[in-house]
Amino acid sequence: MKRQENKHIILILGASGFLGGAIYKELCSYFRTFGTYNITNKTLEKNHHFFQYNIEEDDVYEILDIVKPTIIISALRGDFSKQVLVHQHLAEYVFLNKIKLIFLSSANVFDAYSKYPSYETDKTYSNSIYGHFKIKIENMLLRLPKKQVAILRLPMVFGNQSPRVLEILQHIKNKTAIEVFPNLIMNVTTDTKVTQQTHYIINRNKSGIFHLGSTDLVHHDDFIKEIIKSLGNPKALFKQVYTTNDDRYLAVLPKYNLLPINLQLLSQDILTELKI
Numbered sequence: 513m514k515r516q517e518n519k520h521i522i523l524i525l526g527a528s529g530f531l532g533g534a535i536y537k538e539l540c541s542y543f544r545t546f547g548t549y550n551i552t553n554k555t556l557e558k559n560h561h562f563f564q565y566n567i568e569e570d571d572v573y574e575i576l577d578i579v580k581p582t583i584i585i586s587a588l589r590g591d592f593s594k595q596v597l598v599h600q601h602l603a604e605y606v607f608l609n610k611i612k613l614i615f616l617s618s619a620n621v622f623d624a625y626s627k628y629p630s631y632e633t634d635k636t637y638s639n640s641i642y643g644h645f646k647i648k649i650e651n652m653l654l655r656l657p658k659k660q661v662a663i664l665r666l667p668m669v670f671g672n673q674s675p676r677v678l679e680i681l682q683h684i685k686n687k688t689a690i691e692v693f694p695n696l697i698m699n700v701t702t703d704t705k706v707t708q709q710t711h712y713i714i715n716r717n718k719s720g721i722f723h724l725g726s727t728d729l730v731h732h733d734d735f736i737k738e739i740i741k742s743l744g745n746p747k748a749l750f751k752q753v754y755t756t757n758d759d760r761y762l763a764v765l766p767k768y769n770l771l772p773i774n775l776q777l778l779s780q781d782i783l784t785e786l787k788i
């Protein structure tokens with residue numbers, strides 16, 4: 513992809529995290545990119561492109577006033593009600609300054625529907641606190657002019673450095689059981705694909721709701737076992753967790769707001785990537 517410095521100024525909230533960090537690395541050589549971190553970090557403290565920011569204590573406007581972003585990417589975690597408040601402030605800023613917000617949402621906005629996979633235009637409905645607050649933020653952002661918002665709904669994200677894979681490795685090392693959900697049918701993705709997709713959405717000025725999961729579905733337990741095989745097949749212990757008697761879907765399948773074929777993925781691509 514061509515360098516296009518100065519076209520956008522990007523602020524990533526949560527840039528010290530797994531996905532925010534991966535997106536920062538992808539974008540920083542193409543755009544003026546800034547990020548936030550929460551936990552004190554000596555390296556980031558010295559980096560003039562990073563700001564320490566805590567949603568419970570700090571005013572996001574102070575960072576917005578300094579950075580003056582043309583695109584904000586929200587990749588935060590933290591107290592849910594504070595997240596709602598921050599996104600209210602972000603929505604006002606985005607509207608007033610006619611800029612764009614990219615929000616990392618989750619398949620959990622559909623976690624109360626278990627019988628089918630979900631598509632972009634399906635009505636959201638959640639039983640979990642996490643899903644409930646994601647829906648609240650999504651609904652707030654969907655009131656903004658359509659061109660100014662991109663909602664990226666992600667399923668479980670795996671990758672070499674993902675907390676999920678690191679946790680599996682830790683369990684193997686400690687000889688403790690890895691929880692698997694045999695009834696859970698889901699789609700999956702990787703941080704590398706999410707970062708490429710985000711880059712494309714920025715470059716092509718795309719907006720709306722995106723379902724950024726693999727186009728195929730996997731059973732949670734099978735997929736975790738496949739990951740372990742890709743990691744060299746070390747001996748692992750499992751704990752089967754059954755939350756219902758029936759199969760349960762947690763899948764965000766793309767159907768209407770499709771990305772080009774090279775930016776779509778199959779679950780097998782993740783396993784191939786983990787082998788490298």
Ligand SMILES: NC(=O)c1ccc[n+]([C@@H]2O[C@H](COP(=O)([O-])OP(=O)(O)OC[C@H]3O[C@@H](n4cnc5c(N)ncnc54)[C@H](OP(=O)(O)O)[C@@H]3O)[C@@H](O)[C@H]2O)c1
Nearest residue numbers: 526528529530531550551566567587588589590616666669
């Ligand atoms: N990873 C997945 O599988 C997945 C799936 C679906 C959706 N998502 C969504 O993607 C987004 C990023 O997820 P992630 O897995 O990359 O999370 P993560 O690795 O835990 O990163 C979270 C980021 O938020 C920051 N943060 C945490 N508490 C904060 C607070 N109180 N105030 C300000 N910043 C705070 C962290 O800062 P520190 O590094 O300083 O703690 C970090 O930069 C989240 O919104 C999540 O819901 C993730």
